[in-house]
Amino acid sequence: DTAVSQTPKYLVTQMGNDKSIKCEQNLGHDTMYWYKQDSKKFLKIMFSYNNKELIINETVPNRFSPKSPDKAHLNLHINSLELGDSAVYFCASKGQGDNQPQHFGDGTRLSIL
Amino acid sequence: QQQVKQSPQSLIVQKGGISIINCAYENTAFDYFPWYQQFPGKGPALLIAIRPDVSEKKEGRFTISFNKSAKQFSLHIMDSQPGDSATYFCAASMRVTNAGKSTFGDGTTLTVKP
Numbered sequence: 001d002t003a004v005s006q007t008p009k010y011l012v013t014q015m016g017n018d019k020s021i022k023c024e025q026n027l028g029h030d031t032m033y034w035y036k037q038d039s040k041k042f043l044k045i046m047f048s049y050n051n052k053e054l055i056i057n058e059t060v061p062n063r064f065s066p067k068s069p070d071k072a073h074l075n076l077h078i079n080s081l082e083l084g085d086s087a088v089y090f091c092a093s094k095g096q097g098d099n100q101p102q103h104f105g106d107g108t109r110l111s112i113l
Numbered sequence: 114q115q116q117v118k119q120s121p122q123s124l125i126v127q128k129g130g131i132s133i134i135n136c137a138y139e140n141t142a143f144d145y146f147p148w149y150q151q152f153p154g155k156g157p158a159l160l161i162a163i164r165p166d167v168s169e170k171k172e173g174r175f176t177i178s179f180n181k182s183a184k185q186f187s188l189h190i191m192d193s194q195p196g197d198s199a200t201y202f203c204a205a206s207m208r209v210t211n212a213g214k215s216t217f218g219d220g221t222t223l224t225v226k227p
Contacts, residue, residue, distance in 0.1 A: 004156070041200055043157070043217045056214055090156050098208045099145040099164060102215060104156030 003027050006091050006105040013081060014113050020077045021108045023091030031055075032074040033102065034066060035090040043090070049074055078110075086112045117205050119218025126225050132190040134221045136203035139184065143205035147215070148177065148188050151200045160201070161188070193225045 004025045013019055025032065033056075034046040047066045048056035054066065063079045074091060088109050092102040118137045126132045136146075144165055149157035163170045163177040163186065170177045176189040190197055200222050206215040 041151075041220045041222070043202060043220070045214065045217075048214060092156070099162070099206075101147050101149075101159035101162060102157075104149075104158065106154065106156050 004091055004093055004103050004105040006089075006108050008108060009106065010109050010111075012111045012113065015081055015083060017081050018077070018079045019081060019110070020075055021089055021091075021110075023074045023076070023105060025072055025091075025093040025103070027093055027095065027103060028072075029093035029095045029103070030071055031094045031096075032068065032071075033092040033094070034074065034076050035092060035104075037088045037090060037107070039087070047074075047076075081110075081112050083112050086110055117203060117216050117218045119203050119221060121221060122219070123222045124224070126193045126223065128193065128195060128225055128227050130193050130225075132193045132197065132223055132225070133187055134201055134203070134223070135185065135187045136205075136218050137183075137185045138205050138216075140205070140207075141184070142207045143216075144208060145206045146177070146179065146186050147204050147206075148175075149202040149204065149217075151202065151220075157202055190223075193223075195225045195227050198223055198225050 006023050031050045033048045046060045049068045052068045065077045068074045088107040090107045091105040094102045147162035148160045150160040151157040161172050161175050174191045179186045200220045203218040204215040
C-alpha cells in the first residue's frame with residue numbers, strides 16, 4: 001500500500017560504523033531523491049536519481065554513496081558515520097512531467113552514539 | 114538565487130483563527146510552488162500547489178495567494194484547527210531542465226491552541 005517506503009525507520013549505531021538505508025517506491029516514478037532533515041527541521045536535498053542515473057549531487061561528503069539498482073529503488077550507504085550525521089533521512093519520488101509534487105517516505109531517524 | 118525564504122519560523126494561533134505563512138523567492142525561473150505539511154514522525158506531504166499563471170488557489174480551508182511581481186506567495190489556513198498543528202514547508206521548482214529539483218523554505222511550525 002505504502003507509496004514510498006524506507007527501511008529501517010530507526011537506526012542507532014556507533015560512530016565509525018557503516019550503515020545503509022533502503023528506499024522503494026511503487027508509484028512508477030522515474031525520479032527519486034534523498035533529503036536530510038536536521039534537528040531544526042531544515043530539509044536539504046542530498047541526491048537525485050532519474051531512471052537510475054545520478055542527476056543531482058549536492059555538496060555531500062563522499063562518505064555518502066547512493067545506489068539505484070532500478071528506478072523503483074534508491075538506497076543510501078554511509079561510511080564511517082560521524083556524530084553530525086545524526087538526522088532524519090527522507091526518500092522521495094516524483095513522476096514525470098512538469099509541476100509534479102514529490103512524494104516522501106516517513107523517514108529514517110539515524111542516531112549516532 | 115535558489116533560495117526560498119519562509120516566515121515566520123513558528124506560529125501560534127487560536128482555534129478558529131487564520132494562520133498565514135509567507136514565502137519569498139528570487140529566481141523568476143521557478144514555475145511551480147507547492148506547500149507541504151509534515152506531522153511528527155511522518156514525511157512531508159503535498160498540501161496544495163500553485164503555478165504562477167494564477168494569483169490564488171483555494172482547496173477547502175487552505176488558500177495560496179501568489180504575487181508574481183513581488184515574487185512572494187503565502188499559505189492561508191482559515192478556521193484553523195488543532196489537527197492543523199504541523200510543520201509547513203513552502204517550495205519552488207522549475208521545469209524538468211532542473212531535474213525537478215525543489216528548493217524548500219526552512220519550515221514553519223504551526224501550533225493551533227484549542
